[in-house]
Ligand code: SF4
């Protein structure tokens with residue numbers, strides 16, 4: 001195990017207010033699980049790391065951090081992700 005020395009800055013992913021999506025998202029991705037093949041491409045390509053994989057490897061989207069960029073929908077080979085208008 002690596003011993004961290006005091007005073008050395010390190011980056012550590014954590015849950016916090018940084019990166020939280022506010023009320024400004026315009027589009028939201030919705031997964032149609034009947035079309036999902038669990039290929040995980042959306043998970044690997046999400047630019048905000050806001051897609052989790054459940055134990056069965058089906059993806060789920062954390063809307064607290066998703067920015068609605070649509071990359072996941074673009075890379076999905078089965079068109080299982082639909083971008084819909086955000087409802088406020
Ligand atoms: S890219 Fe599409 S098919 Fe692949 S895991 Fe994501 S939603 Fe499912």
Ligand code: SF4
Nearest residue numbers: 046066067069070072
């Ligand atoms: S819309 Fe963008 S930020 Fe949201 S889950 Fe898809 S790739 Fe990630």
